[in-house]
Amino acid sequence: MADNDSTRRRFATRAIHAGLVPEDGTRSVTTAIYPSSTYRVAFPGDDSGYVYSRWANPTRNALERGLASLENATHAYAFSSGLSALMTVMHLLKAGDHVVASDDLYGGTVRQFEQVLKNFNLDFTYVDGTNPENFAAAVRKNTRLFWIETPTNPLLKVIDIAAVSTIAKKHDILVAVDNTFATPYLQHPLDCGADIVHHSASKYLGGHCDVIAGALIVRDEQLAEQIRFLQNANGVQLGPFESWLILRGMKTLPVRMERHCANAAKVAAFLQSVDAVSRVYFPGLDGDTLPNNMAGPGGMVSFDLEADFETVKTFATSTELFILAESLGGVESLINHPASMTHASIPKEVREKHGIGDSLIRLSVGLEAIEDLIEDLTRAFTRIGAKVG
Helix, strand or coil: CCCCCHHHCCHHHHHHHCCCCCCCCCCCCCCCCCCCCECCCCCCCCCCCCCECCCCCHHHHHHHHHHHHHCCCCEEEEECCHHHHHHHHHCCCCCCCEEEEECCCCHHHHHHHHHHHHHHCCEEEEECCCCCHHHHHHCCCCEEEEEEECCCCCCCCCCCHHHHHHHHHHCCCEEEEECCCCHHHHCCHHHHCCCEEEECCCCCCCCCCCCCCEEEEECCHHHHHHHHHHHHHHCCECCHHHHHHHHHHHCCHHHHHHHHHHHHHHHHHHHCCECCEEEEECCCHHHCCCCCCCCCCCCEEEEEECCCHHHHHHHHCCCCCCEECCCCCCCCCEEECHHHCCCCCCCHHHHHHCCCCCCEEEEECCCCCHHHHHHHHHHHHHHCCCCEC
């Protein structure tokens, strides 16, 4: 449950204090790590407090209270990964149900949908989420869920959550929003009418590339009870040390996101000056209006190179500060080639149909000095013969 008093405080204050319970015995300022798997009970059948850490753990519960507060929610649940959180949402469905999803998704999500969940007789339709009416057109009698990423991965499309949620409510359909890229600092999907917020907490919430975690956040009591049951029944809860790492990372989320957004905007503007860059993907670029549900563009930038695959590989391996690696959202800047990395499990023809070609590069812009980041990219462009400025 969220701390009711903390919900009246500003976001930056809640990021530091929400969910924390003072330690009466030690007077510790920070949340303790409770590694215990089991707890002493007063009598057989006593479940009045902590019993077993798969069901509840003090460190994880502190994180969950904090997550609920940051998303303006009442219930949050921390999972062992973003994908285990996603699978928990899918366990709310039954065989024969239909899901409509935005067509630009993280490759691991598509892999789960197409290579795992279809085997359990779930059906998926993918639509261009930038037009909410595409969701309406895809609805069937058995449609039970709209799954949205916004901004999307890796093309950074933005979706009007409120418009999609309005359509969903007409048909009694759940709306789940992956809020990983925007974070609760920039976007609150529940305030826009969504039912479930999903996070890969490994990314911006943790913020230091040192933990794997996921989260689901809701307001509805019935949904909360279902998710809590599934978290326990499937054994996919987050461990206490990992919970502590996310809690620590969340304290600096506001200041980190401000720097991520500022640096990313400057990188996007720089990329527009490079002759070998045919297109830059960045929310709000060139004065485009961000949707009402977004308070800022985020820290991700993608772009297409006018080059063959070998040249693209040369560029991706020529940066020093931008580290060639999977994942995103850490203080370090990362460079990624979606076609061969995060989206490699998607068939080439499907990727290219949705604009994820071999020439696409994705950047997670970190917190380094922007001058150093621009110089790093300039050296890489120079190596492939591109003209800057």
